[in-house]
Amino acid sequence: MAGIDYGERIPNNVSLGDNRRLQRALEEWQPKFLDWWMSMGPTGFQQKDVYLRTAVSVDAQGWAQFDYVRMPEYRWGLFLAEAEAGRTIGFGDHLGAPSWQEVPGEYRGVLRRLIVTQGDTEPASVEQQRHLGVTCPSLYDLRNLFQINVEEGRHLWAMVYLLDAYFGRDGREESEALLQRRSGDRDKPRILGAFNEKTPDWLSYLMFTYFTDRDGKYQLASLAESGFDPLSRTCRFMLTEEAHHLFVGETGIGRVVQRTCELMREGKTDDVRRLGGIDLETLQRYINFHYSVSLDLFGSEVSTNAANFYTMGLKGRFEESKKRDDHRLKDATYTVSELTGDRITTREAAALPSLNERLRDDYIADCQRGVDRWNQIIQKHGIGFELRLPNRGFHRAIGLFAEVKVSPDGLVLSEAAWDSNKHAWLPTESDQAYVESLMQPVTERGRFASWIAPPVRGVNSQPIDFEYVRLT
Ligand code: BYC
Numbered sequence: 001m002a003g004i005d006y007g008e009r010i011p012n013n014v015s016l017g018d019n020r021r022l023q024r025a026l027e028e029w030q031p032k033f034l035d036w037w038m039s040m041g042p043t044g045f046q047q048k049d050v051y052l053r054t055a056v057s058v059d060a061q062g063w064a065q066f067d068y069v070r071m072p073e074y075r076w077g078l079f080l081a082e083a084e085a086g087r088t089i090g091f092g093d094h095l096g097a098p099s100w101q102e103v104p105g106e107y108r109g110v111l112r113r114l115i116v117t118q119g120d121t122e123p124a125s126v127e128q129q130r131h132l133g134v135t136c137p138s139l140y141d142l143r144n145l146f147q148i149n150v151e152e153g154r155h156l157w158a159m160v161y162l163l164d165a166y167f168g169r170d171g172r173e174e175s176e177a178l179l180q181r182r183s184g185d186r187d188k189p190r191i192l193g194a195f196n197e198k199t200p201d202w203l204s205y206l207m208f209t210y211f212t213d214r215d216g217k218y219q220l221a222s223l224a225e226s227g228f229d230p231l232s233r234t235c236r237f238m239l240t241e242e243a244h245h246l247f248v249g250e251t252g253i254g255r256v257v258q259r260t261c262e263l264m265r266e267g268k269t270d271d272v273r274r275l276g277g278i279d280l281e282t283l284q285r286y287i288n289f290h291y292s293v294s295l296d297l298f299g300s301e302v303s304t305n306a307a308n309f310y311t312m313g314l315k316g317r318f319e320e321s322k323k324r325d326d327h328r329l330k331d332a333t334y335t336v337s338e339l340t341g342d343r344i345t346t347r348e349a350a351a352l353p354s355l356n357e358r359l360r361d362d363y364i365a366d367c368q369r370g371v372d373r374w375n376q377i378i379q380k381h382g383i384g385f386e387l388r389l390p391n392r393g394f395h396r397a398i399g400l401f402a403e404v405k406v407s408p409d410g411l412v413l414s415e416a417a418w419d420s421n422k423h424a425w426l427p428t429e430s431d432q433a434y435v436e437s438l439m440q441p442v443t444e445r446g447r448f449a450s451w452i453a454p455p456v457r458g459v460n461s462q463p464i465d466f467e468y469v470r471l472t
Pocket of ligand 1: 213
C-alpha cells in the first residue's frame with residue numbers, strides 16, 4: 001500500500017523530503033495558501049470540528065479515513081496514484097514511446113497552460129461556494145460542502161506540485177497567480193467562464209456539483225491519459241475524490257426532486273412554493289442554466305488547440321486506452337454540429353480538431369443518466385412531468401452557438417423570440433428571490449430544510465442525525 005507521510009509538514013507520497021529545492025518552494029507557498037483559505041475559503045465554521053475524510057494512502061482502501069478535523073488543520077498534501085511500471089504514451093505522435101517523467105521541452109508552454117487552467121478551477125469553486133455554510137439545509141449537507149471545499153483545495157495543491165516540481169521559476173510564478181485571481185473579479189477573473197458565475201444558493205451549488213464538477217471528471221480523465229506521467233498520476237488520484245463531489249450533486253438534486261414530489265402529492269397541488277418546496281419548472285430552469293454554462297467549458301467544436309494537445313500526447317480522449325482504433329486519428333472523422341441557415345445540422349469533420357466536441361458528447365451522455373434517475377423519482381410519484389437537458393446550442397457563449405440564440409428544443413431563434421421566451425427557460429429574478437428566501441439555515445441534528453429530502457443513508461455508515469459538524 002502506498003502510504004502517505006504525515007510526519008512531513010506537507011503530507012505526501014512523492015518523497016518530498018528528498019528534494020530540498022521543491023520542498024522549500026512548497027513550504028513557502030503553504031502559508032500563502034492558508035492565507036487564501038482563511039480569506040477566500042468558507043466563511044465562518046473555520047474553528048468548528050467537521051467530520052471529514054482524509055486520504056492516508058492512495059490505494060482503494062486507504063484514501064478515506066474519517067475523523068473530526070478543523071478545516072484549517074486539514075492535511076492538504078501531494079498524493080499521486082501509484083506509478084505503472086513500463087507505462088507508454090497511449091496516443092498521438094509519440095504513441096508507444098515511454099511516458100515522460102520530465103516535461104518534454106518542446107511542449108513546455110502548452111503543458112503549463114493546461115495545468116494552470118485545470119488548477120485555476122479548483123480555488124475558483126471554493127471562492128464561489130464560500131458563503132453557503134451560513135444557509136445550510138442540514139448538518140449532513142454542511143459537512144459535504146466542506147469536504148468538497150477541502151478537496152478542491154487539495155486539487156489546487158496537486159497542480160501547484162506539478163508547476164513547482166517541473167516548471168521551475170515560471171511554475172512558481174503560476175502557483176502564486178493561482179492564489180491571486182478571484183472568481184468573478186473584474187480585473188483578475190478566473191480563467192474559464194463558469195468559474196466566474198455566482199453560486200449564491202444551495203440549489204445552484206447542487207447543480208454546480210452535478211454539472212460543473214462533471215466537466216472536471218471528463219477533463220481530469222482526459223488528462224489522466226497524458227503522456228506526461230506525473231500529470232496522469234495526479235489526475236488519477238484526483239478522480240477518486242471527484243466521485244464524491246458528483247455523488248453530492250446527483251443525490252442532492254435527486255433529494256430536491258423527491259421532496260418536491262412528496263409536497264405535490266401530499267398537498268395535491270403543483271404549487272409547491274406555497275408549501276416551501278421548489279417547483280419542477282424552476283428546477284428545469286436551473287438545469288438549463290448550469291448545463292449550458294458547463295457545456296461551454298469544453299471549448300469550441302473545432303479546436304486546433306484540442307488537436308495539438310492530442311497529437312502532442314498531452315491530453316487524450318475519455319477512456320482512451322479502452323478505445324479500439326489507431327490512437328492517432330489523422331485520417332478519422334467525427335460528427336459535429338453545424339448551423340445551416342437557421343437549422344442545426346451535423347457534418348463529418350476531421351476527428352482531431354473535433355476532440356472537444358467528442359468529449360462534450362461523452363459528458364452529455366453522462367449528464368443524461370442522472371436526469372433519467374431524477375425522472376424515475378417523478379414517475380414513481382405518478383407525476384406527469386419530465387426534466388430534460390436542453391439542446392446543446394441553448395444559451396451558449398463559446399463556440400459555434402455563441403453567435404446565435406437557440407431554444408431548449410434546438411430551434412434557432414430571432415433575438416426578439418429569444419427575449420420574449422428566455423424567462424421561461426432560464427432562472428428569473430423572481431425564481432432566484434424565491435430560492436434565496438428558502439435559504440434559512442437548519443442546523444439541528446437530523447433535521448432538513450423544507451425543500452430537500454433527507455439522504456437515504458449517512459456518511460461512512462453514520463446515522464443521518466449524526467453530528468456531522470459540531471457547532472457548539
Ligand atoms: N471560458 O480552442 P478552444 C474542474 C478559450 S472543471 C473562457 O475552443 P481549447 C472543476 C481557450 O482557453 C475542468 N475561455 O478551447 C469543476 C482558448 O484561449 P487561447 C477544468 C475559454 O483550448 C468543478 C480559446 O478560448 N479543466 O476541474 O481547445 C469544481 C479558444 O478555445 C473557454 C480543464 O478545463 C471558456 N469556457 O479548450 C472544481 C482542463 N473555453 O488559447 C473543479 C484543461 C475556451 O486562444 N483545459 N476558452 O488563449 C483544457 O483542456 C482547455 O483549456 C479547455 C479549452 C477544454 C478548457
